Amino acid sequence: MSSVSVMHGKNVTSIRARGQAAQNLFDAMTGGIQKSQKGVEGGNCNRTACQAPGATFYNASTMKWYCPKCYEKINDANPGLCVER
Ligand SMILES: [Zn+2]
Numbered sequence: 483m484s485s486v487s488v489m490h491g492k493n494v495t496s497i498r499a500r501g502q503a504a505q506n507l508f509d510a511m512t513g514g515i516q517k518s519q520k521g522v523e524g525g526n527c528n529r530t531a532c533q534a535p536g537a538t539f540y541n542a543s544t545m546k547w548y549c550p551k552c553y554e555k556i557n558d559a560n561p562g563l564c565v566e567r
Contacts, residue, residue: 521546523567528552540567 519525519535521544526533528546539553540546541564548556548564556564 521548523547538566539564 520530520533521528521537523537523540525537525547526535527537527549528541528544529548529552532549532552534549534551537547537549539548539550539556541548541556543560543563553564553566
């Protein structure tokens with residue numbers, strides 16, 4: 483009963499049976515919850531000091547996504563580097 487394989491992504495019920503640790507793994511595998519939304523499209527701003535939601539501006543240099551505020555700052559320093567997608 484205690485040895486449940488967590489490698490089978492489709493076997494959700496047995497993964498859930500493992501409790502919170504398994505739930506975290508499940509979330510990590512499916513991208514279930516908003517943990518690592520930093521710098522992703524439509525997620526949180528990639529700037530560590532910011533991380534505001536609604537990252538809709540793509541920075542071709544870092545290949546990450548930024549909020550409108552940081553987009554302005556980035557383009558201030560490097561015009562055209564960050565674009566809205
Ligand atoms: Zn930002």
